[in-house]
Amino acid sequence: MRHLLSTEDLSLHNAIRILDTAEEMAAVGEREVKKLPALRGRTVVNLFFEDSTRTRISFEAAAKRLSADVINFAAKGSSVSKGESLKDTAQTLAAMGADAVVIRHWASGAPHRLAATDWIDAAVINAGDGTHEHPTQALLDAFTMRRHWSKLAGTPSAGADLKGMRVAIAGDVLHSRVARSNVWLLRTLGAEVTLVAPPTLLPIGVEKWPCAVSFDLDETLAQGVDAMMMLRVQGERMNASFFPTTREYSRRWGFDDNRLRALDSLGLKDTIIMHPGPMNRGLEISAAAADSPRSTVLAQVRNGVSVRMAALYLLLSGENREPAAAAVSASAAASAAASSDAPAAHAANPNLTYSHQESH
Amino acid sequence: MADQHQNADNSGAHLIRGASILGGAAEDLLIRDGVIAARGRHLDADVAGVREATVIDAAGLVALPGMVDIHTHLREPGREDAETVETGTRAAALGGYTAVHAMANSTPVADTAGVVEQVLTLGRTAGWVDVRPVGAVTVGLAGEQLAELGAMADSRAHVRVFSDDGICVHDPVLMRRALEYVKAFDGVVAQHAQEPRLTAGAQMNEGEVSAVLGLAGWPAVAEESIIARDVLLAQHVGSRLHVCHVSTAGSVEIIRWAKSRGVNVTAEVTPHHLWLTDELARSYDPVYKVNPPLRTDADVQALRAALADGTIDVVGTDHAPHPSEHKECEWAQAAMGMTGLETALSVVQHTMIETGLMGWEDFARVTSTAPAAIGRVQDQGRPLEAGEPANVILVDPAARWTVDPSKMATMGRNSPFAGRELPGKVVATFFKGHPTVLDGKLNTPYRWPVDALDAGPAGRRP
Numbered sequence: 001m002r003h004l005l006s007t008e009d010l011s012l013h014n015a016i017r018i019l020d021t022a023e024e025m026a027a028v029g030e031r032e033v034k035k036l037p038a039l040r041g042r043t044v045v046n047l048f049f050e051d052s053t054r055t056r057i058s059f060e061a062a063a064k065r066l067s068a069d070v071i072n073f074a075a076k077g078s079s080v081s082k083g084e085s086l087k088d089t090a091q092t093l094a095a096m097g098a099d100a101v102v103i104r105h106w107a108s109g110a111p112h113r114l115a116a117t118d119w120i121d122a123a124v125i126n127a128g129d130g131t132h133e134h135p136t137q138a139l140l141d142a143f144t145m146r147r148h149w150s151k152l153a154g155t156p157s158a159g160a161d162l163k164g165m166r167v168a169i170a171g172d173v174l175h176s177r178v179a180r181s182n183v184w185l186l187r188t189l190g191a192e193v194t195l196v197a198p199p200t201l202l203p204i205g206v207e208k209w210p211c212a213v214s215f216d217l218d219e220t221l222a223q224g225v226d227a228m229m230m231l232r233v234q235g236e237r238m239n240a241s242f243f244p245t246t247r248e249y250s251r252r253w254g255f256d257d258n259r260l261r262a263l264d265s266l267g268l269k270d271t272i273i274m275h276p277g278p279m280n281r282g283l284e285i286s287a288a289a290a291d292s293p294r295s296t297v298l299a300q301v302r303n304g305v306s307v308r309m310a311a312l313y314l315l316l317s318g319e320n321r322e323p324a325a326a327a328v329s330a331s332a333a334a335s336a337a338a339s340s341d342a343p344a345a346h347a348a349n350p351n352l353t354y355s356h357q358e359s360h
Numbered sequence: 361m362a363d364q365h366q367n368a369d370n371s372g373a374h375l376i377r378g379a380s381i382l383g384g385a386a387e388d389l390l391i392r393d394g395v396i397a398a399r400g401r402h403l404d405a406d407v408a409g410v411r412e413a414t415v416i417d418a419a420g421l422v423a424l425p426g427m428v429d430i431h432t433h434l435r436e437p438g439r440e441d442a443e444t445v446e447t448g449t450r451a452a453a454l455g456g457y458t459a460v461h462a463m464a465n466s467t468p469v470a471d472t473a474g475v476v477e478q479v480l481t482l483g484r485t486a487g488w489v490d491v492r493p494v495g496a497v498t499v500g501l502a503g504e505q506l507a508e509l510g511a512m513a514d515s516r517a518h519v520r521v522f523s524d525d526g527i528c529v530h531d532p533v534l535m536r537r538a539l540e541y542v543k544a545f546d547g548v549v550a551q552h553a554q555e556p557r558l559t560a561g562a563q564m565n566e567g568e569v570s571a572v573l574g575l576a577g578w579p580a581v582a583e584e585s586i587i588a589r590d591v592l593l594a595q596h597v598g599s600r601l602h603v604c605h606v607s608t609a610g611s612v613e614i615i616r617w618a619k620s621r622g623v624n625v626t627a628e629v630t631p632h633h634l635w636l637t638d639e640l641a642r643s644y645d646p647v648y649k650v651n652p653p654l655r656t657d658a659d660v661q662a663l664r665a666a667l668a669d670g671t672i673d674v675v676g677t678d679h680a681p682h683p684s685e686h687k688e689c690e691w692a693q694a695a696m697g698m699t700g701l702e703t704a705l706s707v708v709q710h711t712m713i714e715t716g717l718m719g720w721e722d723f724a725r726v727t728s729t730a731p732a733a734i735g736r737v738q739d740q741g742r743p744l745e746a747g748e749p750a751n752v753i754l755v756d757p758a759a760r761w762t763v764d765p766s767k768m769a770t771m772g773r774n775s776p777f778a779g780r781e782l783p784g785k786v787v788a789t790f791f792k793g794h795p796t797v798l799d800g801k802l803n804t805p806y807r808w809p810v811d812a813l814d815a816g817p818a819g820r821r822p
């Protein structure tokens with residue numbers, strides 16, 4: 001794995017490897033000192049052409065827990081918004097010695113352009129591109145589902161897939177990179193996916209996707225669902241006639257209190273409710289559903305850091321490095337003392353920060 | 361022959377020995393004083409002019425009428441960083457063209473007699489091909505009021521093709537009026553068929569691939585609905601309509617239906633739509649971004665069949681050079697368009713001739729005779745007979761070459777065929793009897809008489 005651009009082309013082997021590594025990273029997050037020296041001296045750039053504080057701080061926390069140096073590059077108010085091209089920005093980051101670029105962009109395919117051109121030689125992680133993909137979101141969703149699915153089965157989650165799990169994803173599929181990444185990844189992991197949306201918010205061509213499609217959320221729930229994922233719906237879609245009113249949307253496609261109760265009456269006691277956030281409470285999800293014990297919203301946020309640590313670790317430490325588990329245990333003691341001040345040390349010594357660049 | 365180039369005075373005579381005329385039997389052509397002076401199985405030395413002529417051994421080569429592009433973007437005036445009339449027409453000559461229709465979306469827009477005369481003069485000063493300016497349908501391509509169609513028609517540029525290409529004349533009343541008005545001078549409205557509301561922000565063909573890539577879709581119906589409306593309008597007012605760059609199987613069906621009802625409609629297909637599909641967008645490489653977008657393989661096959669059976673009349677390149685920075689970026693940021701002048705012949709040979717769908721005679725029809733007729737270009741697209749204007753090309757159909765955009769004459773590096781091996785190479789181009797291309801390389805331009813260069817107050821004297 002050189003880049004993480006999409007889940008469409010992510011193999012089962014690599015998907016499981018990322019999820020398993022994330023489990024090891026999660027263990028680090030539970031320690032008192034939440035830090036590993038694995039990426040000491042490596043530079044991770046968060047290149048954000050679109051505002052997303054949530055995703056940015058998740059990647060930042062992940063990189064810092066691996067002791068990488070982090071540069072946050074927000075396109076707003078920078079040279080980028082003054083017309084600097086993606087190419088020039090990428091070449092600038094390359095000159096600064098970026099080892100990995102975490103890119104969030106409003107244009108679908110922008111991470112692919114960084115990876116496919118010779119503008120920069122760094123590992124590229126797609127942190128959400130336009131209406132295309134958001135692979136780390138799908139991985140953290142899968143991680144969350146896998147933990148739940150394994151717990152129900154009473155088996156360890158490491159090495160497991162999602163065979164047989166019934167996942168419904170409801171909302172604005174047309175404009176959702178989260179939905180796309182989830183459909184491909186869940187297919188790879190063996191889950192059964194049903195997309196639920198008004199016909200106006202499904203892309204032409206969805207019939208070729210490896211999933212079922214429904215216009216009726218109640219019918220989908222009645223058929224049995226193990227994970228119910230709600231997608232964010234932008235209010236402005238209403239003005240573009242995708243649906244008549246937000247009220248009508250909520251009634252037909254929102255996860256409201258009636259549907260929350262229906263899970264109980266349908267005997268779906270183990271069904272979880274997921275949301276990638278940020279939520280529109282009262283639109284696609286009711287407050288009661290969002291705050292219910294079934295909700296995994298906060299677990300998803302927590303798992304996001306572990307999954308992103310795994311992605312950074314696997315991309316930057318190379319195919320031949322020791323498995324993360326070994327690194328975690330071997331370095332645990334040593335890192336405990338050194339890691340807390342590591343970023344400051346690097347900042348004081350630019351040679352140390354950038355010296356690895358010559359070697360690859 | 362290389363050391364006997366006759367240049368500026370255009371006076372050299374050339375004897376083409378043994379070229380396969382339109383892919384048929386081998387014959388000789390004597391080109392002299394701007395015309396085909398003689399044609400025959402083996403022209404004897406006693407035929408006037410044969411003795412003095414430079415001999416070109418054309419064994420194995422096909423002689424065709426010079427190609428006429430109904431759809432070229434030369435960018436000048438205004439975007440000389442993308443292309444100039446000089447560089448674009450060099451590319452045209454190398455590609456086998458002796459005439460190109462320069463689209464109106466320059467800066468300023470070619471919506472007045474002054475601008476079309478300027479483009480005419482630039483073309484004649486360059487001298488590589490006949491540059492036929494296209495006039496805008498509406499002022500500034502804004503789709504609000506008719507441009508000075510009559511003044512452009514009466515100008516020295518004798519405009520007969522009117523188009524807002526790049527933008528659709530979507531207002532049905534304005535389209536009706538334009539179709540009616542150009543009847544006064546035997547003009548034609550060339551429509552860029554794209555319903556604007558259905559294509560707001562559109563990035564690529566709407567379908568299976570756009571669904572996966574998350575790129576906003578450009579649905580086939582946005583093209584087809586405009587064509588359906590326009591053929592009905594053309595029928596209603598009895599006007600001549602030309603449909604630019606038809607890209608979908610559905611459009612082909614509508615045009616076939618319209619022709620069967622006697623509607624005076626002609627249609628064009630680009631070389632890239634005869635070959636490439638939207639699968640290429642999976643790379644997110646904007647070199648494949650074009651308007652109308654690359655469609656599906658079913659569309660490609662329908663377009664080939666339509667060109668072969670005459671439903672589609674002509675191949676137009678829609679040559680659209682862009683500076684590299686407009687393609688070295690995100691897909692959504694990138695400009696739409698591809699270069700085409702230097703690859704058109706090869707792509708049509710690959711997609712239509714080597715597939716057995718067409719012969720070279722058909723090739724001459726769709727690349728020369730028919731486009732010249734649509735544009736009312738009197739001295740182009742003519743038979744290769746004695747007495748006819750000598751706009752002739754020689755093609756080596758056995759040649760194979762690999763496309764390298766950096767070696768092209770156009771300033772545009774945005775060829776979607778880069779790296780592909782193509783058949784067929786233009787060996788020579790004769791424009792008004794003068795060889796603009798010899799041995800597959802640029803020779804010298806044709807020199808127009810000085811009074812032909814004078815474009816009046818708005819023009820530029822050489």
Ligand SMILES: [Zn+2]
Binds near residue numbers: 525526604651
């Ligand atoms: Zn056009």
